[in-house]
Amino acid sequence: MQTELDGRVAIVTGAAGAIGRAICRRLAENGARVVVSDVVEGAAQAFAATLPGGADRVMACRIDIADPQSVESGVADVLRRFGQVDILVNNAGINTQAHRVPIDAFPPSEWDRILRVDLDGTYFMSRAALAPMLARGAGGRVVNIASVVGLAALRLQSSFVAAKAALVHLTRAMALELGPRGVLVNGVAPGSVLSEGTRALFYSPDGSFAGRTAEFMDHVPMRRPGTPEEIAEAVLFLSAPESSYVTGQVLAVDGGWTAGSAF
Amino acid sequence: MRVDLDRQGFAIGGENTAVSRALAAALLDNGAAEIRAGISDILILSLPLCPGPGFDWSAQKALAREAGAAMQARGPGEGRGRILFLLSAAAALPLRRFPDYSADMAAALAFMRALAMQLAPEVRVNALGAGLIGDPPLAGDPAMLRHAALERPGTISELVDAALFLLDPRATYLTGQMLSVDGSWSVGYGRNF
Numbered sequence: 061m062q063t064e065l066d067g068r069v070a071i072v073t074g075a076a077g078a079i080g081r082a083i084c085r086r087l088a089e090n091g092a093r094v095v096v097s098d099v100v101e102g103a104a105q106a107f108a109a110t111l112p113g114g115a116d117r118v119m120a121c122r123i124d125i126a127d128p129q130s131v132e133s134g135v136a137d138v139l140r141r142f143g144q145v146d147i148l149v150n151n152a153g154i155n156t157q158a159h160r161v162p163i164d165a166f167p168p169s170e171w172d173r174i175l176r177v178d179l180d181g182t183y184f185m186s187r188a189a190l191a192p193m194l195a196r197g198a199g200g201r202v203v204n205i206a207s208v209v210g211l212a213a214l215r216l217q218s219s220f221v222a223a224k225a226a227l228v229h230l231t232r233a234m235a236l237e238l239g240p241r242g243v244l245v246n247g248v249a250p251g252s253v254l255s256e257g258t259r260a261l262f263y264s265p266d267g268s269f270a271g272r273t274a275e276f277m278d279h280v281p282m283r284r285p286g287t288p289e290e291i292a293e294a295v296l297f298l299s300a301p302e303s304s305y306v307t308g309q310v311l312a313v314d315g316g317w318t319a320g321s322a323f
Numbered sequence: 324m325r326v327d328l329d330r331q332g333f334a335i336g337g338e339n340t341a342v343s344r345a346l347a348a349a350l351l352d353n354g355a356a357e358i359r360a361g362i363s364d365i366l367i368l369s370l371p372l373c374p375g376p377g378f379d380w381s382a383q384k385a386l387a388r389e390a391g392a393a394m395q396a397r398g399p400g401e402g403r404g405r406i407l408f409l410l411s412a413a414a415a416l417p418l419r420r421f422p423d424y425s426a427d428m429a430a431a432l433a434f435m436r437a438l439a440m441q442l443a444p445e446v447r448v449n450a451l452g453a454g455l456i457g458d459p460p461l462a463g464d465p466a467m468l469r470h471a472a473l474e475r476p477g478t479i480s481e482l483v484d485a486a487l488f489l490l491d492p493r494a495t496y497l498t499g500q501m502l503s504v505d506g507s508w509s510v511g512y513g514r515n516f
Contacts, residue, residue, distance in 0.1 A: 061491045063324040232510040239472025239507055251496070281443030282401070282496065290496035297491075302324045302484035305454070305477035308510035312500055316443050319436040319499025 061293065063300035065092035069142045070299065071135075072096065073125055073185055074152030076103035078255035079205065082288035083149055086296045088112055092147065095138050097123040099152070125152050125181030128188075135188040144196055147299045148189040150227075151205045153178045155220040155257060160269075163218045171219045178223035179230075186234065190243065199242030203298045204231045205291075206249045208314045224249075228310050235308030244307040246298045251314025252276070252285040279322050282315030324484055326491045328355035328365075336386040337369035341461045342409060342453065342482060349483045350490075362393045365490055369409045370431055372453050372462035377423030380431055383408075387448075391438060395445045402495045404446035407486060408435045411463065412452035412503040416512060418464065432501055439499030447498040449489045454505020456482050463505070469515045473506035 070087045074080045076098035088094045088111045096111070098104035101122035108120035119141050123134035138145060154177045159170045186202060193200035209217070210224030231247040238245055252258055261267045263285070269276070277283050294313045297303050312318045333355045335343055346367060347357065355365065368383040387406055394404030414432035417425035432450060439448035455463035455476045468476065485504045488494065503509050 061324050061326045061488060061493065232507075235507050236472045236511050240474055244473075281440045282498065283444060286496040290494065293491060293493045294497065297324075297485075297488040297494075300324055302481070303488070305456075305473060305481035305504050305506050306485060306502065307473060308507035309503055311497075311502055313494075313497050314499075315496050316439050316499040319439045320433075322440055 061297060061300070063090050063296065063302060065090045065299065067091070067093070068146040069093045069138065069144050070095065070147035070149065071138060071145060071189055072149040072151055073123060074098060076100055076107050077151070078288045079250065079253060079291050080151045081107055082292035083151060083295045084111060086289075086292040087147070087299060088118065090296060093117045093142055095119050095121050095142070097121040097134055099124045123185070125185045126176045128184045131184045131188045135192070139192055145189050145193050145200065146198070147201045147203070148186065148193070149203045149205070149295055149299070150182045150185055152181060153205065156217055157257070157260060160216040162216065166218055174219040175223050178220065179226050182227060182230065190238070193243060194241055197242070201299050202234065202243065202245040203295050204245070204247040206231065206247045206310055208249050208251045208312055208318050211249055211310070211312060212318050231310055232308045239307050244304070246306060246308065247310035248291060248294045248298065249310050249312040249314065250286060250291045251280065251312065251317045253291060254285050254287060258285065280315045280317045281319065281322055284315065286313060286315060324487065326353050326487045328353045328490070328492070331355045331364040332358035333365035333367065334358055334363040334390070335367040335369060337380070337383040338371055340369055340372060342372060342456070342479060343367065343369040345479045345483050346409070346486050349487060353487065362397060363390065364404060366390045366406045367409065368406065370411070370428070372409065372411050372456070373460055374411065374413060374418055374421040374424045374464045377427050380427060384434060387434070387438060391442045391446055391448070395442050397445070401444040402447045404442070405490050406438070406442075406446060406448045407489055408450040409486070410450045410452050410501065412454045412505040412509045414450070414452055415501060415503070416509050435501070436499050443498055447495070449498060450501040451482065451486050451489065452501045452503030452505065452509070453482055454503060454508045456504075467505065467508045470511045471506035471508045472511055475506065477504055477506055
């Protein structure tokens with residue numbers, strides 16, 4: 061699709077990752093001024109330099125969403141540069157790689173680390189970006205990147221599953237609170253996507269679940285993982301002026317995985 | 324917004340409503356052509372969008388099954404075929420005053436989801452879930468308004484644009500989903516303050 065985001069300022073967190081990069085690109089292609097924010101500043105800068113529009117339309121920014129101070133100073137940098145925030149894409153998130161274990165063996169420090177980024181970080185980031193968005197009174201959009209694991213539970217990643225289910229419901233609560241103030245809040249729940257993380261776990265020969273990919277794909281009617289661009293397309297629609305009566309929705313982009321039982 | 328539907332054929336089956344007519348106009352405007360015979364790339368199935376008595380949607384169901392099989396049999400070309408059901412958001416959240424209507428809608432939603440699994444990967448199958456649209460209503464029930472955070476009915480173009488997105492040739496991993504265009508009615512039904 062093609063839409064008009066001319067002049068709008070979009071912050072994308074976790075923007076140096078595969079899905080984040082695709083989201084930034086689609087927003088930029090449709091005219092938005094894009095803030096490429098990531099906890100890894102160098103990666104954000106390197107990617108920002110590849111986007112169309114140059115320094116007038118693109119900025120890189122280090123934001124660690126788990127750290128409220130980093131979030132506040134990042135949003136302040138954005139306001140100094142672009143003067144407003146219209147779209148926030150809460151894309152940053154982490155999952156466990158090393159601790160693929162059931163809950164009775166799940167390390168408390170890993171539980172805290174994941175919840176701190178995926179859930180607390182989304183709250184910190186939303187709070188900080190909503191302040192100028194609401195103050196300006198011109199409306200706005202928030203798109204939370206959840207996961208199908210927030211809709212259909214999976215094993216051996218309880219903290220991630222719990223955090224993503226929380227994001228699904230947080231999206232709905234935010235939509236109800238912010239709708240009367242002109243800010244629409246929706247979620248995208250990606251299925252399995254070819255990104256750095258899933259490649260390490262599933263789609264490379266030395267991943268913990270290597271060799272089980274086919275078994276896993278039996279549950280996905282489209283029989284393949286998704287691409288970052290396919291996730292970005294849904295984010296683009298939910299950021300576009302045309303989705304102005306859509307709020308509180310969590311759209312799974314998952315090749316039919318959560319449509320029902322495939323057996 | 325624009326989606327690139329050049330050289331794609333569409334067909335519309337079921338209820339002839341203001342919504343289905345507006346969607347047909349938007350498809351034409353985005354480059355698609357209406358075809359009356361043969362296999363289309365896009366099939367729209369229109370169901371009654373204003374809550375009332377129960378309804379018979381067996382014709383739409385048969386059409387979806389038949390056209391879906393034909394699209395699938397056309398062979399490789401993942402997601403080239405698309406089927407879109409125009410449903411009420413009440414498909415996922417029943418209305419106390421309209422039990423038969425709610426049940427028929429829910430059945431159509433379940434069928435859409437099962438069909439999406441059956442027809443993947445060649446055909447993408449999705450649904451639009453209309454909330455209160457228009458005044459007087461073209462879709463939905465006026466009672467929905469008090470639970471919609473956006474505090475207004477939607478417009479027909481907001482509904483049509485969401486349909487275009489579901490048919491977007493770039494939304495290639497999106498199947499088996501209902502997208503509700505309801506101003507948050509379906510998530511806000513718990514309390515109206």
